[in-house]
Amino acid sequence: MMARQRLNAFASDQPTRKTTMSPQRYVLNFAAPSQRGQVGRLTQILEQHGAYIEQFSVFDDNRCQYFYLRSVFYIENPAFDLSALQNEYHEFVAAQGGEGHIWDANEAVKVLIMVSKTDHCLNTLIAACKLGALNMDIVGIASNHLDLKPIADLHQIPYYHLPVNADTRARQEQQIIDLKTQLDAEFVVLARYMQVLSNATCQVLHKQAINIHHSFLPGFRGAKPYEQAYERGVKLIGATAHFVTPDLDEGPIIEQEVERVDHAYSPEDLLRTGRHSESVVLERALKNVLERRVFINGERTVILR
Structure with missing residues (x-):
């Protein structure tokens, strides 16, 4: 009994992440000339809008100095404003001289x-x-x-x-x-x-x-x-x-x-x-x-x- 109580007490102190049966997922793509800080800025943008990142892949092509990134994420906040995220993201893409988009991953x-x-x-x-x-x-x-x-x-x-x-x-x-x-x-x-x-x-x-x-x-x-x-x-x-x-x-x-x-x-x-x-x-x-x-x-x- 004491061991179970200690286990329950330990579990209650751990940070939890709310999950849903079928969360709304999005896919983000980014391609632009290679520059320092691109990953940091993109993850910062997603974090500011409450994104939970499930997948994150990058490739920096040293041959032509071009950077590629793909991320799958979802957001649990019911007040999430997709348009606000897209606007901020596209401003960043334009500033980088690249191209990118955010898609609804659930949409065929x-x-x-x-x-x-x-x-x-x-x-x-x-x-x-x-x-x-x-x-x-x-x-x-x-x-x-x-x-x-x-x-x-x-x-x-x-x-x-x-x-x-x-x-x-x-x-x-x-x-x-x-x-x-x-x-x-x-x-x-x-x-x-x-x-x-x-x-x-x-x-x-x-x-x-x-x-x-x-x-x-x-x-x-x-x-x-x-x-x-x-x-x-x-x-x-x-x-x-x-x-x-x-x-x-x-x-x-x-x-x-x-x-x-x-x-x-x-x-x-x-x-x-x-x-x-x-x-x-x-x-x-x-x-x-x-x-x-x-x-x-x-x-x-x-x-x-």
Whole structure:
């Protein structure tokens, strides 16, 4: 009994932290030229507004003298003023000559998915979304073909048929841009959309379009990487998820995966193996993007864990 009383007395003297079943979480990103005191000032801003920091990751790129930071936090004060925090934070970001944002971590990110005829990546993304593995709201599926409309109908996702040929390409790509705006989608995911976007469209979708390429870049670019891999007798194949840029299949890489193969693999075997890698890589890449872990640094990415 005395031991229990002493334990209870000890526990009552310890500082406690109030918790809730599902606190409102926020994600903060910051990127700016490296300077002393950036971490201290940012944590001070969060502390002044009553934030409890759950995650805090930083990276200082000595090569280009640029600093990156990601934090997840929540605030228990019911009188918390998000606008006041955002205003103070953005003033700091501007003073640092950088860029940054604060997102509601509980809010699903709106995404428009582009496809052609193959369904493996689309099925993976829909399943991950329904299981809660991806904090994503698929607001639409658009395609230059009608082959995958039954999948969209099954999952009650709006499907937009945007056929394209050489004569209608400019108009069709404007339809994609208009659709993204209409649906208020933050990102466009090219889930085996087998059309090359024009330079102008790539510029409009800068940092907003993610592609899965059926090759371990930068090798075997173009439409038939598995045939190229077979002819070269490769021992590893893979897939690459990257941001879309005017340079075909050369945008900043987000995620990659390789699979070991050998001389006995036919082009069809390579295709089946590669499709699995494509689905896995695209889901992993999108998870990093949706969780605000990815920063673009020139032709590279920084991904804070």
